[in-house]
Amino acid sequence: MRVMHKDRVDAIGDQWRRERPDLGDLLAMEVFGRIYRIADAVGNRMEEAYGCFGIGRGEFDVLATLRRSGEPYRLTPKQLAGTLMLTTGGMTGRLDKLEKSGLIAREPDPDDRRSVRARLTPEGRELVDNAVAAGLEVQRAVLGRLSPDDAKLLGNLLRELLDAAR
Amino acid sequence: MRVMHKDRVDAIGDQWRRERPDLGDLLAMEVFGRIYRIADAVGNRMEEAYGCFGIGRGEFDVLATLRRSGEPYRLTPKQLAGTLMLTTGGMTGRLDKLEKSGLIAREPDPDDRRSVRARLTPEGRELVDNAVAAGLEVQRAVLGRLSPDDAKLLGNLLRELLDAAR
DNA sequence: ACTAAGTAGCTTAGTGCTAAGTTATCGCCA
DNA sequence: TGGCGATAACTTAGCACTAAGCTACTTAGT
Numbered sequence: 001m002r003v004m005h006k007d008r009v010d011a012i013g014d015q016w017r018r019e020r021p022d023l024g025d026l027l028a029m030e031v032f033g034r035i036y037r038i039a040d041a042v043g044n045r046m047e048e049a050y051g052c053f054g055i056g057r058g059e060f061d062v063l064a065t066l067r068r069s070g071e072p073y074r075l076t077p078k079q080l081a082g083t084l085m086l087t088t089g090g091m092t093g094r095l096d097k098l099e100k101s102g103l104i105a106r107e108p109d110p111d112d113r114r115s116v117r118a119r120l121t122p123e124g125r126e127l128v129d130n131a132v133a134a135g136l137e138v139q140r141a142v143l144g145r146l147s148p149d150d151a152k153l154l155g156n157l158l159r160e161l162l163d164a165a166r
Numbered sequence: 167m168r169v170m171h172k173d174r175v176d177a178i179g180d181q182w183r184r185e186r187p188d189l190g191d192l193l194a195m196e197v198f199g200r201i202y203r204i205a206d207a208v209g210n211r212m213e214e215a216y217g218c219f220g221i222g223r224g225e226f227d228v229l230a231t232l233r234r235s236g237e238p239y240r241l242t243p244k245q246l247a248g249t250l251m252l253t254t255g256g257m258t259g260r261l262d263k264l265e266k267s268g269l270i271a272r273e274p275d276p277d278d279r280r281s282v283r284a285r286l287t288p289e290g291r292e293l294v295d296n297a298v299a300a301g302l303e304v305q306r307a308v309l310g311r312l313s314p315d316d317a318k319l320l321g322n323l324l325r326e327l328l329d330a331a332r
Numbered sequence: 333a334c335t336a337a338g339t340a341g342c343t344t345a346g347t348g349c350t351a352a353g354t355t356a357t358c359g360c361c362a
Numbered sequence: 363t364g365g366c367g368a369t370a371a372c373t374t375a376g377c378a379c380t381a382a383g384c385t386a387c388t389t390a391g392t
Binding site for chain 3 (some may be wrong): 056058086087089090093094112113114115
Binding site (some may be wrong): 004007009012015016018019020023026027028029030031032034035036037038039040041042043045067068069070085129132133136139140142143144145146150151152153154155157158159160161162163164165166 | 170173175178181182184185186189192193194195196197198200201202203204205206207208209211233234235236251295298299302305306308309310311312316317318319320321323324325326327328329330331332
């Protein structure tokens with residue numbers, strides 16, 4: 001591992017060590033501090049990439065969930081809200097906007113009159129098919145800084161950490 | 167590395183591989199997907215930990231920035247907003263709330279009448295000194311799932327990745 | 333000294349979310 | 363068959379943020 005210059009997260013750790021030496025080792029703080037910052041920085045880049053297609057990240061997530069569910073690209077707001085860790089109220093708003101843009105259509109569920117199905121329109125499918133490739137390119141560009149072996153190793157460590165965080 | 171069961175992020179990758187085999191390797195998508203989810207899950211846990219002290223994460227961040235800046239625990243809203251990646255408008259709101267709770271005080275800057283200084287009150291300092299320890303405990307509990315060597319390795323990989331993401 | 337540009341904090345309008353509550357519908361069980 | 367709890371989508375109120383713009387003040391240029 002190449003030696004790197006101190007970053008902003010290191011500087012925060014240094015401040016705490018000076019002010020509160022009793023806290024002990026701060027590796028945990030530094031790990032999660034970097035995770036927050038990476039999520040934020042890459043999130044902004046993704047937002048930018050999706051912006052080229054006229055949608056935001058929230059809307060992309062809805063379209064992507066429908067797309068990867070396979071034909072006929074149809075899910076209920078309830079299913080979408082569960083997958084995307086959102087309330088149904090929040091999903092109503094996202095679907096409203098996507099419907100207005102013509103990227104999804106709402107259709108009644110023939111078996112349950114309480115329920116609705118959100119379906120990807122052909123325009124929505126084409127847009128999400130392009131956007132997912134653009135987003136992946138951004139992610140690959142960032143991860144590409146690591147060697148293939150390091151990237152794979154990182155993936156495994158993160159899988160274990162996510163399991164612990166749940 | 168112990169073999170682990172498939173998680174939700176793996177399931178998403180599997181769906182994309184079925185629907186869009188042309189996308190190729192999805193390691194990058196899975197890495198950042200896990201980073202988002204870890205940030206979210208650990209963020210919720212931290213929120214809970216700080217909630218015991220009657221503050222949220224945003225307020226904690228302000229108090230912590232003042233605390234680790236050292237005596238006399240005094241910074242301008244502008245400095246705080248820069249450190250916390252917030253607009254000055256957002257900072258006004260956080261300081262309003264903290265001032266109302268008696269955890270910080272606003273005082274005029276004697277050298278620049280445009281400027282204000284936010285200072286930690288004794289109550290604010292005591293609260294943040296306890297809260298930072300509680301938060302660190304949460305972070306250590308999650309990171310503790312990894313071996314000390316793996317944790318250190320993860321820290322180094324994330325440092326490099328954050329540098330790439332900037 | 334006077335003016336123009338820049339800066340600090342705050343205010344306002346708009347966004348996107350949650351939590352709680354509403355309405356319509358479903359499905360179970362006496 | 364009738365009634366009751368559960369459920370789906372939506373609505374509303376409130377929250378925390380951003381972007382843009384305001385006011386008061388400072389600083390640099392002449």
